[in-house]
Amino acid sequence: MxxxxxxxxxxxxxxxxxxxxxxxxxxxxxxxxxxxxxxxxxxxxxxxxxxxxxxxxxxxxxMENTKLTLEMISPDYIDYFYKLPSNVRQSIIAKQDSLYxxxxxxxxxxxxxxxxxxxxxxxxxxxxxxxxxxxxxxxxxxxxxxxxxxxxxxxxxxxxxxxxxxxxATGYTQNVPAFIDGIRERIRWDDNAHYRLSRNYAIDINEGEIFVQNAGVLSHGLTNPDLGMCCYRNSCILRELTGVEHYKIEQRIALQDFSVPETDAFVKIPLEAR
CATH class of the missing domain: 3.50.50.60 (FAD/NAD(P)-binding domain)
Structure with a gap:
């Protein structure tokens, strides 16, 4: 050395x-x-x-790793986070340092x-x-x-x-690998030259041909690089590739609601009408 x-x-x-x-x-x-x-x-x-x-x-x-906090690493939170506006997602990620x-x-x-x-x-x-x-x-x-x-x-x-x-021990930066150059025109990119991921982890223009792992923090949140969610992500991608759910994909495991509950007891009010 x-x-x-x-x-x-x-x-x-x-x-x-x-x-x-x-x-x-x-x-x-x-x-x-x-x-x-x-x-x-x-x-x-x-x-x-x-x-x-x-x-x-x-x-x-x-590191903050209490049980309710760890529910932010779940399919429930992915669904919630993915639907938020891009600027809101970026703001949330910037405030989640204590989680990782x-x-x-x-x-x-x-x-x-x-x-x-x-x-x-x-x-x-x-x-x-x-x-x-x-x-x-x-x-x-x-x-x-x-x-x-x-x-x-x-x-x-x-x-x-x-x-x-x-x-x-100062962390890592993400770079697009050189082998992507040959298929770059098939990939969807955001304004900052990052992959634009679909909910199913596809990044291609047809949303079902090219999939990525550990490259979508800004779209899927902290669950994306988490190793504990690898099996979930792999199961989702395998289902998209084959059309068959070979492994059961859990939809809801959290004990808390991240969004406003969809029941009659909770009524959404637009902010400007408060």
């Missing part, structure tokens, strides 16, 4: 080389960052490196307990830093180390941190 600045997706392959360094920084505070930090923390004694976990977030957030950008509570607690235990034994070779946004990264090839520059927004100051290795 040429250097030690890696993305979290490459952590497993890079771990052994990374642990030869004297200092390691983990950037980001989502589930992947937490799992990597915890894994390195457990083995830091045997490899004798220092470990620093840095995030721009004001704290290390717990935090860390599960059990892992946060395990990290805390391990840090506390290490402190009681005089092994304080790990540091956690919040409110710090990474603005620059410079690799010094002579010294084989990195100079990371951060801004602490609350205090209004910049600072640098020198580390031998760095792991960036």
């Amino acid at each position: 040429r250097d030690q600045c890696i993305h979290s997706a490459d952590y497993v392959e890079s771990k052994s080389e990374l642990q030869k360094k004297q200092s390691i920084a983990v950037i980001g505070s989502g589930q992947s960052a937490a799992e990597i930090f915890y894994d390195l923390l457990k083995e830091s004694d045997s490899h004798d490196y220092s470990l620093t976990w840095i995030t721009r977030s004001p704290r290390f957030f717990q 950008k935090g860390v599960n509570a059990s892992l946060i607690n395990r990290i805390y307990d391990l840090l506390d235990d290490r402190r009681s034994r005089g092994r304080q070779n790990a540091r956690l830093i919040t409110n710090s946004e990474l603005t620059a990264c410079h690799y010094d090839r002579v010294d084989d180390r990195y100079e990371l520059r951060f801004v602490q927004r609350d205090e209004g100051v910049q600072y640098t941190y020198i580390t031998d290795g760095a792991i960036f």
